[in-house]
Amino acid sequence: MTKSVLLVGVGGQGTILASKLLTTGLMQAGYDVKMSEIHGMSQRGGSVSSQVRYGEKVLSPVIEPGGADILVSFEVMEALRWLNYLKPDGKIIVNQFQLPPMPVITGEAVYATDIIQELQAHADVTVVDAAAIASRLGNPKAMNIVLLGAIIKAMNLTDIDWEQLIRETVKPAFVELNIQAVRQGMAAV
Amino acid sequence: MKKLLTGDEAIARGAYEAGVHFAAAYPGTPSTEILENLAKYPEVYAEWSPNEKVALEGAIGASVAGGRSIASMKHVGLNVAADPLFTFAYTGVNGGAVVVTADEPAMYSSQNEQDNRNYAKAAKLPMLEPADSQECLDMAKLAFEISESFDTPVLMRLTTRVCHAKSLVQCGQRQEAPVRDYHRQMDKYVCVPAVSRKLRVKVAERMAKLAEYSEKTPLNFAQYNDLQAGVITSGDCYFYAQEVFGDTVSYLKLGMTNPLPANLIREFCQKVGKIYVIEENDPYLEDAVRQLGFDPIGQALFPYTGELTPEVIRKAVFGQALPSIEYDQSKVVGRPPTLCAGCPHRGFFYEIGRRKDIMVCGDIGCYALGSAKPFNAIDTTICMGASISMGHGAQKIFKLGDKPTKVVSVLGDSTFFHTGINSLINVAYNQSSTVNIILDNRITGMTGHQENPGSGYTVKGEPTNLIDIETLVKALGFRHVRTVDPNDLDTLKKTLDEFLDLDEPSVIITRWPCALKKFSQEDKAEFTDAFSQKYTVDTDTCIGCRICMRAGCPALSFDQQAKKAKVDKVQCLGCGVCAQICPKQAIIKEGK
Numbered sequence: 001m002t003k004s005v006l007l008v009g010v011g012g013q014g015t016i017l018a019s020k021l022l023t024t025g026l027m028q029a030g031y032d033v034k035m036s037e038i039h040g041m042s043q044r045g046g047s048v049s050s051q052v053r054y055g056e057k058v059l060s061p062v063i064e065p066g067g068a069d070i071l072v073s074f075e076v077m078e079a080l081r082w083l084n085y086l087k088p089d090g091k092i093i094v095n096q097f098q099l100p101p102m103p104v105i106t107g108e109a110v111y112a113t114d115i116i117q118e119l120q121a122h123a124d125v126t127v128v129d130a131a132a133i134a135s136r137l138g139n140p141k142a143m144n145i146v147l148l149g150a151i152i153k154a155m156n157l158t159d160i161d162w163e164q165l166i167r168e169t170v171k172p173a174f175v176e177l178n179i180q181a182v183r184q185g186m187a188a189v
Numbered sequence: 190m191k192k193l194l195t196g197d198e199a200i201a202r203g204a205y206e207a208g209v210h211f212a213a214a215y216p217g218t219p220s221t222e223i224l225e226n227l228a229k230y231p232e233v234y235a236e237w238s239p240n241e242k243v244a245l246e247g248a249i250g251a252s253v254a255g256g257r258s259i260a261s262m263k264h265v266g267l268n269v270a271a272d273p274l275f276t277f278a279y280t281g282v283n284g285g286a287v288v289v290t291a292d293e294p295a296m297y298s299s300q301n302e303q304d305n306r307n308y309a310k311a312a313k314l315p316m317l318e319p320a321d322s323q324e325c326l327d328m329a330k331l332a333f334e335i336s337e338s339f340d341t342p343v344l345m346r347l348t349t350r351v352c353h354a355k356s357l358v359q360c361g362q363r364q365e366a367p368v369r370d371y372h373r374q375m376d377k378y379v380c381v382p383a384v385s386r387k388l389r390v391k392v393a394e395r396m397a398k399l400a401e402y403s404e405k406t407p408l409n410f411a412q413y414n415d416l417q418a419g420v421i422t423s424g425d426c427y428f429y430a431q432e433v434f435g436d437t438v439s440y441l442k443l444g445m446t447n448p449l450p451a452n453l454i455r456e457f458c459q460k461v462g463k464i465y466v467i468e469e470n471d472p473y474l475e476d477a478v479r480q481l482g483f484d485p486i487g488q489a490l491f492p493y494t495g496e497l498t499p500e501v502i503r504k505a506v507f508g509q510a511l512p513s514i515e516y517d518q519s520k521v522v523g524r525p526p527t528l529c530a531g532c533p534h535r536g537f538f539y540e541i542g543r544r545k546d547i548m549v550c551g552d553i554g555c556y557a558l559g560s561a562k563p564f565n566a567i568d569t570t571i572c573m574g575a576s577i578s579m580g581h582g583a584q585k586i587f588k589l590g591d592k593p594t595k596v597v598s599v600l601g602d603s604t605f606f607h608t609g610i611n612s613l614i615n616v617a618y619n620q621s622s623t624v625n626i627i628l629d630n631r632i633t634g635m636t637g638h639q640e641n642p643g644s645g646y647t648v649k650g651e652p653t654n655l656i657d658i659e660t661l662v663k664a665l666g667f668r669h670v671r672t673v674d675p676n677d678l679d680t681l682k683k684t685l686d687e688f689l690d691l692d693e694p695s696v697i698i699t700r701w702p703c704a705l706k707k708f709s710q711e712d713k714a715e716f717t718d719a720f721s722q723k724y725t726v727d728t729d730t731c732i733g734c735r736i737c738m739r740a741g742c743p744a745l746s747f748d749q750q751a752k753k754a755k756v757d758k759v760q761c762l763g764c765g766v767c768a769q770i771c772p773k774q775a776i777i778k779e780g781k
Contacts, residue, residue, distance in 0.1 A: 046526040060432040061354035064500035066511030101524040112520040
């Protein structure tokens with residue numbers, strides 16, 4: 001049975017590195033894996049998604065609305081934007097982190113304060129304060145790896161040796177930070 | 190060992206394994222990573238060419254000289270390269286030659302949605318259409334063999350999802366392809382009319398042989414399941430269709446889509462009941478099936494635009510998508526792409542956006558975002574290099590009608606070298622009084638930071654000759670040329686005022702690096718204090734007038750409760766544009 005993980009966020013938040021580690025780990029564990037991303041103009045502060053699918057044999061690299069087993073949002077508003085991609089019984093992991101879109105910055109629109117409640121009204125939601133966790137670890141940019149840890153736990157992928165993978169993939173100076181970030185992300189779910 | 194590769198990476202790997210010697214491209218989403226990855230192999234000569242025509246012509250020369258060559262480009266890039274392409278089809282090759290076009294159904298990062306399969310037909314070239322990364326690698330290798338066996342360039346057509354989706358790929362080893370001997374063959378490579386008339390006949394004979402090949406190649410295959418319905422498809426649509434139909438229908442999967450295997454298609458259509466043709470963009474396969482006398486279901490049911498993802502196919506065939514959560518979407522605020530914090534284009538678009546009675550001809554690059562709110566500062570965007578030439582035409586008409594409207598044409602450094610330079614030659618030659626702005630951010634920004642003729646480095650990171658834009662422009666004969674710092678709004682404004690008043694053409698070069706650029710040694714020396722400052726709002730002085738919001742900066746927001754502007758310290762790169770806009774000098778350098 002193919003599983004679908006949808007990672008969403010805002011350009012520059014590090015969804016690409018998180019999904020790269022996730023897919024590499026899945027591949028090494030023997031799964032067939034496909035991942036789809038859109039590069040280009042949308043990077044410039046726009047809404048971005050990494051779509052990861054794994055199983056015995058994966059066909060389409062893209063997840064369709066109603067098709068994601070888990071929606072992992074690096075930003076609060078983005079979770080609501082992509083909610084229709086979640087299976088009706090799917091799970092949400094949402095980072096307690098807001099990036100105001102340009103219409104909010106210019107004052108044309110407001111950033112609603114009850115988005116997480118809106119999500120909770122429809123699905124099983126885990127809120128992770130990945131920014132705070134990463135900041136405590138000494139680098140707010142490690143937020144993406146905290147969220148990777150949360151995905152690993154939520155998708156029952158703890159058998160894979162993620163720490164070894166981080167040692168092989170990440171620059172030596174960031175290995176320890178990222179290992180701690182994964183551990184704390186796992187503990188947060 | 191299997192690797193998880195994007196289609197672009199797999200094309201590069203396939204070409205590498207096929208022993209390719211020469212690779213050239215101009216960056217363009219979604220094709221950019223093909224050349225970026227080829228450049229990583231020391232055995233391959235790789236270059237960013239100034240544009241796609243130059244890239245393809247380089248590849249043609251390399252092929253004629255006996256090397257295996259590849260040129261890759263986005264779909265609109267093939268328009269630029271179409272001139273050499275059509276005659277290359279006549280000459281054929283010496284060393285194998287492959288041209289890759291990366292099409293963009295749904296236009297994620299493009300100005301149009303053209304289906305370049307039509308080029309294969311029009312130019313009379315064999316075409317391969319991979320569906321995933323493994324096919325990208327396998328077909329890239331095979332393309333070189335087809336090229337040399339049939340003496341023809343081969344076109345490979347990818348789409349965004351094939352280029353950028355990752356899937357597992359079995360990689361092999363590089364097989365060195367010896368460079369073939371070169372000798373002068375005027376009856377093959379000198380396309381004067383007498384030669385071309387003969388070559389035209391050869392092309393027809395070659396296509397007939399390729400049609401036979403297309404019938405036999407395993408790239409085209411039928412997969413028989415239930416015979417009540419059959420799907421004829423190519424590229425990523427093959428997987429999308431399988432996602433929706435599973436094994437409830439039969440499939441005819443076409444990997445070689447020019448020339449098409451007429452007999453194979455006929456046989457499939459005779460065996461199955463209902464025939465669906467599932468393809469993105471033009472009814473390319475559908476028309477071919479119709480010409481064979483069948484009545485398939487294609488664009489009568491499936492959209493002619495966008496991607497035919499599983500959702501789209503499902504809705505078209507079964508009338509509904511998968512069950513999903515219904516919710517109030519009114520709280521979802523759009524997130525249009527914006528100029529980054531610290532972007533050197535911000536100051537320019539702020540200044541130009543405030544002016545009345547001008548027409549701004551824009552171009553292709555990040556600065557197309559100058560058309561977005563809050564700047565609303567661009568009148569036209571057509572294609573690479575068009576800003577300057579369109580501006581020229583427009584200015585001539587305003588002058589003819591005695592209208593005071595002044596035209597400002599604006600493009601980036603890489604786009605200037607691409608084709609803007611030809612346009613500027615026209616302005617110099619035919620003298621329109623346009624103000625031509627070259628936003629020189631020292632890199633090709635939009636596609637993710639590729640070197641260009643003005644950056645001083647090659648794709649392999651080696652230092653090279655740096656073409657100085659100001660010197661070049663002056664050599665064209667422009668008398669009014671000025672290089673300015675775009676973060677210095679006062680100078681920028683004065684220069685614009687001065688040049689807009691002229692009755693002859695002028696050029697302004699704004700020179701400041703892209704905020705995301707990895708600085709070279711030269712950048713560090715030139716832009717010593719770049720991005721070293723941060724700004725903050727003095728809340729006692731801020732009157733909450735929101736004028737600074739006109740900078741459209743993602744690092745700057747308005748605190749609704751406090752009624753004050755707010756700078757996000759993490760994002761701010763200290764360009765100082767907002768501080769110069771603020772009428773109360775309430776945005777100040779941090780620590781002062």
